[in-house]
Amino acid sequence: MNFVIDAELCVACLACVRVCPTDAIAVAGDEPLLLQVVDDSCIRCGQCVPACPHGAVKVNGEIGRALAIVSQGDGVLILSPESVAHFYPATPELLINACYAAGFRAVTRGVIGDELVAAEYLKLWEEEPWGTLIRSTDPVVVETVRSQYPELVPYLAPVTVPAVAEARYLRAQHGPELQIAVAGICPPVSSPDLDAAITFGDLEQLFQIRGVSVLSQPTLFQRVPEERRRHLSAAGGLPLALLEEARQSSRRFRKIRGLDALKAVARAVSVDRLDLGFVDILSNEGPLDHPLSGPPAELYWRRELLRTVEPPRSGTSVLDRTVVASVGATFEIKHRRVQADPEVVEGILEAIGKGPNGRPWDCRACGFETCRRFAEAAALGRASMRQCSPYQERRAEDAQRAAAVDTMTGLSTYRVLRDRLAFEVERSKRSNEGFAVLFLDLDRFKEVNDQYGHEAGNDILRAVADEIRNAVRASDVASRYGGDEFVVILTRTDLVGGARVAEALRAGIEGVGRRLGYLPGLVTVSIGLAEFDPAEPSEGDLLVAADRALYRAKAAGRNAVA
Ligand code: SF4
Ligand code: SF4
Ligand code: SF4
Numbered sequence: 001m002n003f004v005i006d007a008e009l010c011v012a013c014l015a016c017v018r019v020c021p022t023d024a025i026a027v028a029g030d031e032p033l034l035l036q037v038v039d040d041s042c043i044r045c046g047q048c049v050p051a052c053p054h055g056a057v058k059v060n061g062e063i064g065r066a067l068a069i070v071s072q073g074d075g076v077l078i079l080s081p082e083s084v085a086h087f088y089p090a091t092p093e094l095l096i097n098a099c100y101a102a103g104f105r106a107v108t109r110g111v112i113g114d115e116l117v118a119a120e121y122l123k124l125w126e127e128e129p130w131g132t133l134i135r136s137t138d139p140v141v142v143e144t145v146r147s148q149y150p151e152l153v154p155y156l157a158p159v160t161v162p163a164v165a166e167a168r169y170l171r172a173q174h175g176p177e178l179q180i181a182v183a184g185i186c187p188p189v190s191s192p193d194l195d196a197a198i199t200f201g202d203l204e205q206l207f208q209i210r211g212v213s214v215l216s217q218p219t220l221f222q223r224v225p226e227e228r229r230r231h232l233s234a235a236g237g238l239p240l241a242l243l244e245e246a247r248q249s250s251r252r253f254r255k256i257r258g259l260d261a262l263k264a265v266a267r268a269v270s271v272d273r274l275d276l277g278f279v280d281i282l283s284n285e286g287p288l289d290h291p292l293s294g295p296p297a298e299l300y301w302r303r304e305l306l307r308t309v310e311p312p313r314s315g316t317s318v319l320d321r322t323v324v325a326s327v328g329a330t331f332e333i334k335h336r337r338v339q340a341d342p343e344v345v346e347g348i349l350e351a352i353g354k355g356p357n358g359r360p361w362d363c364r365a366c367g368f369e370t371c372r373r374f375a376e377a378a379a380l381g382r383a384s385m386r387q388c389s390p391y392q393e394r395r396a397e398d399a400q401r402a403a404a405v406d407t408m409t410g411l412s413t414y415r416v417l418r419d420r421l422a423f424e425v426e427r428s429k430r431s432n433e434g435f436a437v438l439f440l441d442l443d444r445f446k447e448v449n450d451q452y453g454h455e456a457g458n459d460i461l462r463a464v465a466d467e468i469r470n471a472v473r474a475s476d477v478a479s480r481y482g483g484d485e486f487v488v489i490l491t492r493t494d495l496v497g498g499a500r501v502a503e504a505l506r507a508g509i510e511g512v513g514r515r516l517g518y519l520p521g522l523v524t525v526s527i528g529l530a531e532f533d534p535a536e537p538s539e540g541d542l543l544v545a546a547d548r549a550l551y552r553a554k555a556a557g558r559n560a561v562a
Contacts, residue, residue: 001044001189001199002060003037009056012036014387016048016057017367021259024146026382027367031384033354043143045259045283046186046291052442059292061184061198066181066453069196070103075179077104078113078166080183080201081235082287084309085294086200086301090214092309097217098183099203102210104181108226112169113162115230115319117237120159120327124206125242127371131275133157134265134430135327139188140283144259151270152262153331155279160193160329162237167193170327185290199292213493229314235306236286242278249328252277340379348375352391365389408458408464412479420477421542424489428534436498437547438488443558445484448522460523463516467508471501485541495531502527502561510559524559526550 005016005025012033017025024041025048027035037057038049047058069075077099087095092109096405099107117137124133136142137155145152152555159165163182171193172179181196183203200205207214234240242253254276256265263282268274284290288302352371355361360371366387368374377383385391402414412420424435442448442464449457461484468478468486477489488505492497506527513523530542553562 001186001197002039003042003044003046003048004058005035005037006056006058007034007476009054010052010057011054013053014367015051015053017387018364021045021047021049022144023368023369023373023377026377027384027387027443028381033262033384035540038382039219041138041147044186044189049296050222050291059199059201061187062189062196063198063201063202063205065196066183066198066202067209069179069181070206070210072179073103074105075175075181075195076108076170077107078108078163078170078180078182080110080163080182080184080287081297081306081310082293082302083183083200083203085288085305087204087214088305089538091219093219093221094214094217097222098212100222100377101212101217102207105225108166108170110162110166110184110229111227111230111233112319113127113164113166114233114235114237114324116165116169116327117162118233118239118320120165121157121237122232122239124157125239125278128159128276129496130156130277130278132277133270134279135238135281137161138282138401139186141262141281142331143334144262145450146331149262149266150333152266153333155269156331158328158330160327161188164190164191164329164375165325165327167191168327169319169323172323172325172341175322185287186233186281194552198406207488214548223316227318229311229318231314231316231318236282238280251382254279255531256281257283257285291388315500340376341427344379345372345375348385349376351385352388353394355390361390363390385434406480409462409470409480411465411486412477414479415477415482417477417481417489420489424491424539425532425542428532432534433492434494434531434533435497435545436493436501436531437542438498438502438505439481439486439530439543440486440507440509440549441527441550442484442525443524443554447516452518458518460512463512464509464523467512471505471508482531487546495529498529498531499561502529506559506561521559525554526558527561528553529561 008358012035016035017027017053022043024038026036028036049059062079079096079099083095084092096107123291124130127278132155134152134155134157136159142156145156159308163184167180170180181193181198182194183198183200185200186199189197191197232239252315256279265276265279268276287293288306289296289299294302348373352361352375362370366374366383368377368383374388378385404413406413428435445457448460465480468488472478472488472490475491479487481487490501506525509523509525514520528546528548530545530549532542549562556562
């Protein structure tokens with residue numbers, strides 16, 4: 001099965017990332033975030049499908065191949081018994097008749113596969129001693145062992161999944177050329193023994209394409225049905241006798257549900273060297289409990305439905321003893337995921353920063369359980385920094401700060417000046433206290449730049465900015481208006497006070513040139529002064545008034561205050 005994310009439906013809520021046990025959902029791009037399932041890391045557990053509130057995770061089987069089989073009209077379909085719940089209210093009779101009508105030559109119910117596997121497990125159970133044997137009929141467990149706990153591979157029971165066992169049996173019966181498709185909740189993929197593996201959703205689609213309506217089929221079997229009775233097995237392929245003998249967990253039999261237990265199993269087997277007996281492990285409570293089989297709240301209903309259509313058990317074996325088919329399996333270790341470069345991971349963790357308690361935030365907003373897991377995924381290109389809220393907030397603050405501070409001089413920018421000017425006007429009106437504005441422009445600065453170069457010009461600008469900063473109070477605003485122009489707001493200051501500060505600044509800036517080693521009179525400033533008087537608030541812009549005064553200072557011969 002392929003799990004894919006439909007970019008049209010995905011709103012990047014990251015719910016799927018949160019539930020994925022193998023971090024197989026990569027998040028790329030900046031705006032918008034693009035999510036993608038990394039096939040190599042996906043263990044096909046199906047958790048992401050019900051987790052997505054927008055139906056954006058799609059599961060695709062090999063429907064093209066299944067269509068090719070039905071169009072030839074001589075293939076077999078192994079239809080898992082759970083189909084009864086998926087296609088309800090259609091009865092097994094309606095459903096199987098529909099499969100025939102769609103073009104399958106024969107339809108089996110997966111019972112033979114369960115029987116074959118159960119017989120093999122019984123054989124293994126009776127062969128003592130076997131130390132630890134892990135049930136291998138859940139593809140999700142097998143995939144997880146192969147990719148994450150390779151130390152457990154030698155302990156996997158050498159038994160294949162029931163669908164594959166049945167396919168081998170059918171070919172042994174009817175010839176190696178037989179085309180076989182399997183339909184299930186999440187059937188095994190890429191098996192050389194199966195020509196097509198499709199989901200029940202794919203089967204519905206196949207019916208549509210072939211123009212077959214399930215509910216319009218005859219209500220009785222149109223052909224003698226293939227074997228539907230069990231003798232040895234319970235659903236899923238464990239022998240009933242074994243389950244009854246070891247009803248409670250014992251030293252020879254352990255029942256485990258969920259992948260989380262694998263870590264402890266791996267430790268017990270490979271570190272503590274314990275013999276665990278037969279480990280009956282499934283990723284959930286069986287196919288009917290699979291995330292793709294429907295809401296967990298309806299599990300009881302699904303079980304009951306299946307129980308009611310299950311025919312009585314056969315007293316004798318339902319397998320044809322003359323048919324010899326292998327149910328063996330070998331499991332190769334899958335290379336572990338590429339490890340992230342530790343230096344890159346540390347760099348990302350540093351960029352994320354820590355919480356107020358000095359520890360990693362681990363807030364899970366990104367979909368990962370910890371900052372470290374996020375950083376590892378990000379280092380492999382599977383996560384985007386846009387997922388991390390604390391990082392984004394800090395970046396927004398930095399951007400705000402950057403917009404407020406002029407990078408060259410460290411003074412406020414025009415944006416801050418504009419906002420503070422509006423604020424001071426309002427405050428002045430309320431408090432009845434005026435304030436003054438100084439507009440400063442360096443004299444003949446272009447000539448200095450041309451003569452001594454831009455680096456020298458920048459040094460002068462920085463030194464002038466220092467001079468202004470030192471001359472004003474913390475409550476005042478010193479800003480760079482642009483180029484070699486500066487504006488200062490002197491709060492609670494009248495014209496007389498403003499003129500005093502302006503004169504001090506003029507003299508100070510004249511001294512800057514001398515300190516930097518320039519000829520006297522090369523670095524000077526002209527300053528225009530304007531006042532906001534709340535008693536007579538002028539209609540015009542205060543900056544314009546200060547600018548006009550500046551021109552008067554220039555006209556008066558520069559290096560002056562007006
Ligand atoms: S099927 Fe499972 S492993 Fe694959 S992407 Fe979905 S949650 Fe992750
Ligand atoms: S759960 Fe995943 S696929 Fe669904 S909308 Fe959210 S991010 Fe997209
Ligand atoms: S701080 Fe960022 S990386 Fe860490 S858990 Fe929260 S969102 Fe994820």
